[in-house]
Amino acid sequence: MTRRPTMNDIALDAGVSRATVSLVVRDSDQIPESTKQRVRASMERLGYVYNRVAGTMRGGGSRNLGLLLTNIQNPYLAEVSMAVEAAAQESEYTLLQGYSLGDVERERRLVRSMVENQVAGLIVMGAVESDGSAFDGLGGPRAVPLVTILRPIDSVAADHVGIDDRRAGRLLGAHLAALGARTVAVLGGFEGARMLEARLGGLREGLAGSPARIPTSMVVTDDGHGNYSSETGAHLVAELLERGSCPDAIVTYTDAYALGVHQGLRQHGIEPGADVALASFDNIPTAAQIHPTLTSVDSAPHLLGAEAFRLLTSRIAEPGGVAESVVVEPHLVIRQSTALWAPPTPA
Amino acid sequence: MTRRPTMNDIALDAGVSRATVSLVVRDSDQIPESTKQRVRASMERLGYVYNRVAGTMRGGGSRNLGLLLTNIQNPYLAEVSMAVEAAAQESEYTLLQGYSLGDVERERRLVRSMVENQVAGLIVMGAVESDGSAFDGLGGPRAVPLVTILRPIDSVAADHVGIDDRRAGRLLGAHLAALGARTVAVLGGFEGARMLEARLGGLREGLAGSPARIPTSMVVTDDGHGNYSSETGAHLVAELLERGSCPDAIVTYTDAYALGVHQGLRQHGIEPGADVALASFDNIPTAAQIHPTLTSVDSAPHLLGAEAFRLLTSRIAEPGGVAESVVVEPHLVIRQSTALWAPPTPA
DNA sequence: GTGAAAGCGCTAACAT
DNA sequence: ATGTTAGCGCTTTCAC
Numbered sequence: 219m220t221r222r223p224t225m226n227d228i229a230l231d232a233g234v235s236r237a238t239v240s241l242v243v244r245d246s247d248q249i250p251e252s253t254k255q256r257v258r259a260s261m262e263r264l265g266y267v268y269n270r271v272a273g274t275m276r277g278g279g280s281r282n283l284g285l286l287l288t289n290i291q292n293p294y295l296a297e298v299s300m301a302v303e304a305a306a307q308e309s310e311y312t313l314l315q316g317y318s319l320g321d322v323e324r325e326r327r328l329v330r331s332m333v334e335n336q337v338a339g340l341i342v343m344g345a346v347e348s349d350g351s352a353f354d355g356l357g358g359p360r361a362v363p364l365v366t367i368l369r370p371i372d373s374v375a376a377d378h379v380g381i382d383d384r385r386a387g388r389l390l391g392a393h394l395a396a397l398g399a400r401t402v403a404v405l406g407g408f409e410g411a412r413m414l415e416a417r418l419g420g421l422r423e424g425l426a427g428s429p430a431r432i433p434t435s436m437v438v439t440d441d442g443h444g445n446y447s448s449e450t451g452a453h454l455v456a457e458l459l460e461r462g463s464c465p466d467a468i469v470t471y472t473d474a475y476a477l478g479v480h481q482g483l484r485q486h487g488i489e490p491g492a493d494v495a496l497a498s499f500d501n502i503p504t505a506a507q508i509h510p511t512l513t514s515v516d517s518a519p520h521l522l523g524a525e526a527f528r529l530l531t532s533r534i535a536e537p538g539g540v541a542e543s544v545v546v547e548p549h550l551v552i553r554q555s556t557a558l559w560a561p562p563t564p565a
Numbered sequence: 566m567t568r569r570p571t572m573n574d575i576a577l578d579a580g581v582s583r584a585t586v587s588l589v590v591r592d593s594d595q596i597p598e599s600t601k602q603r604v605r606a607s608m609e610r611l612g613y614v615y616n617r618v619a620g621t622m623r624g625g626g627s628r629n630l631g632l633l634l635t636n637i638q639n640p641y642l643a644e645v646s647m648a649v650e651a652a653a654q655e656s657e658y659t660l661l662q663g664y665s666l667g668d669v670e671r672e673r674r675l676v677r678s679m680v681e682n683q684v685a686g687l688i689v690m691g692a693v694e695s696d697g698s699a700f701d702g703l704g705g706p707r708a709v710p711l712v713t714i715l716r717p718i719d720s721v722a723a724d725h726v727g728i729d730d731r732r733a734g735r736l737l738g739a740h741l742a743a744l745g746a747r748t749v750a751v752l753g754g755f756e757g758a759r760m761l762e763a764r765l766g767g768l769r770e771g772l773a774g775s776p777a778r779i780p781t782s783m784v785v786t787d788d789g790h791g792n793y794s795s796e797t798g799a800h801l802v803a804e805l806l807e808r809g810s811c812p813d814a815i816v817t818y819t820d821a822y823a824l825g826v827h828q829g830l831r832q833h834g835i836e837p838g839a840d841v842a843l844a845s846f847d848n849i850p851t852a853a854q855i856h857p858t859l860t861s862v863d864s865a866p867h868l869l870g871a872e873a874f875r876l877l878t879s880r881i882a883e884p885g886g887v888a889e890s891v892v893v894e895p896h897l898v899i900r901q902s903t904a905l906w907a908p909p910t911p912a
Numbered sequence: 913g914t915g916a917a918a919g920c921g922c923t924a925a926c927a928t
Numbered sequence: 929a930t931g932t933t934a935g936c937g938c939t940t941t942c943a944c
Binding site for chain 4: 573616619622
């Protein structure tokens with residue numbers, strides 16, 4: 219026999235009916251132990267592997283979920299992926315994973331392919347330009363449950379798990395104000411994107427009441443296609459320094475940029491931490507490993523992933539209803555890159 | 566109608582038979598353009614989505630592949646994942662992904678679940694202790710094609726894509742010898758693992774002919790359960806320094822460890838690059854971003870992922886035959902952490 | 913060029 | 929406690 223054995227084969231071999239085999243697979247207590255033993259022995263001997271695809275098609279819902287991310291070069295998203303996978307494995311779900319690279323066309327293809335594969339639900343970090351058209355087939359009464367993470371998608375009323383970016387900004391702003399920074403630069407982030415606006419707004423709130431300002435000339439955005447590489451950070455800081463004087467503090471959009479800023483500053487003879495305070499968002503592992511260690515706002519990727527999974531599965535269990543939105547609270551991790559800094563003493 | 570529309574619904578709506586709809590989906594040229602248009606219009610209007618699961622069950626083989634990694638906190642594996650995904654997307658495959666965390670039990674569960682889900686093939690980075698028992702059902706004539714990456718799995722005769730670890734070690738050894746290093750320490754890696762043995766062996770070969778040695782007391786291994794965190798590196802270097810004097814050069818098993826070694830050295834007042842040469846394997850992006858930048862052996866994760874995919878799909882197309890083994894050639898990227906170092910001048 | 917019918921491997925309702 | 933039957937959504941001969 220060259221094909222894989224089926225329940226029929228097992229039934230035949232064990233001298234029972236196919237239905238009985240099916241019940242044994244699910245360990246039903248209608249089946250006496252003696253029969254189970256016999257059936258299991260046949261499975262073992264013939265090398266039977268349950269065909270979940272056929273089972274799903276017949277009856278119960280799919281146990282597959284789709285996880286669509288932009289890019290896991292970004293350690294933050296890598297950790298989200300691992301968190302979702304851990305939760306899925308725990309609950310006996312399987313994960314279809316894909317990367318859009320921030321490209322709307324890839325995103326559309328991936329969503330389509332996951333839905334064609336009958337996923338029970340989707341967790342999506344959308345591309346910046348996502349207009350929701352990739353999710354058209356998912357709306358309406360026969361919707362595939364969808365949870366967006368980090369970036370809500372325009373015109374798609376889905377459950378969402380995000381970060382309180384405003385609060386993240388505020389934490390950082392308050393910290394920099396307390397240090398005595400007077401001028402703060404902001405590097406990176408897609409101009410007009412909600413995330414950047416929220417972080418900037420929060421930063422301003424945190425700085426309010428102190429003499430600190432964020433001069434317009436010191437806000438340098440990128441085009442949002444960032445692959446979150448440190449090179450982006452190096453470019454951004456080069457542009458900043460070209461524009462004029464060095465600020466007291468630099469806030470970058472994500473830790474990866476801060477690494478590039480490190481480099482860029484040193485090339486100009488400026489020592490991060492000592493000459494200028496540097497802080498960022500995401501708190502990737504590297505932040506604690508570079509020198510000087512990097513102050514960063516931690517946004518609990520593990521929690522975010524776990525919440526996204528929880529929200530998705532509860533929506534699968536209980537479809538419909540109004541979209542829910544969960545916010546993960548960030549916390550500030552203060553390290554050398556700001557702690558070492560002090561305002562220049564007026565000589 | 567609350568359920569998703571099926572081919573039957575489309576057929577009914579378009580006034581053709583189900584078989585015709587099936588042919589339209591695959592754009593068969595037996596169907597005249599006029600009919601296709603009509604059918605496609607119905608699909609559009611009813612919001613039809615092709616059910617690939619049912620299609621697979623009936624006829625053609627599955628278009629799903631399984632990718633089983635230990636952990637994508639490791640940027641090297643993250644890049645492998647992205648490479649495999651890119652290739653899969655290109656060829657209209659879908660990816661089931663899971664993380665074993667180096668745990669044999671999780672590995673077993675994931676393999677089982679992927680096979681139950683009828684994947685057409687598997688790409689696996691096995692846990693250190695994998696004995697192949699997780700892959701038992703896959704052997705024999707009805708095998709699921711399997712490609713192992715980076716670490717062959719004992720007793721499983723599968724296609725393999727690996728790195729020429731010996732060569733990687735040799736490149737590094739030759740470089741350190743040329744620098745004039747006399748004592749070289751090796752930190753990290755699971756004692757007895759092939760990968761470590763190969764790298765160590767290569768390192769010795771590269772050093773041969775020079776006065777350099779690797780004292781036994783300067784080889785500090787770990788337990789192989791490493792999550793590739795920099796903390797491991799910090800511990801390893803602490804242990805090394807406890808054992809006695811500082812070597813001329815330190816080679817770590819992976820870049821993440823080197824970051825921790827950075828930290829650990831500085832805590833002892835030793836400056837990496839200046840006081841001791843430091844080099845590693847993997848060449849993760851961070852290697853170019855820290856200070857001093859880190860010399861590392863690049864092992865082309867993107868190439869490795871692409872090769873694994875190529876090997877797997879060609880095995881799916883042409884099952885059986887003798888297992889193939891592909892080796893990706895590493896190359897040395899020299900950066901400040903070694904370039905800045907010079908032997909102490911005998912005063 | 914299109915339709916009718918069988919069947920992939922499984923589950924669930926009902927029957928015994 | 930186990931068997932019978934129908935059918936999930938699709939593809940594939942084989943008719944017409």
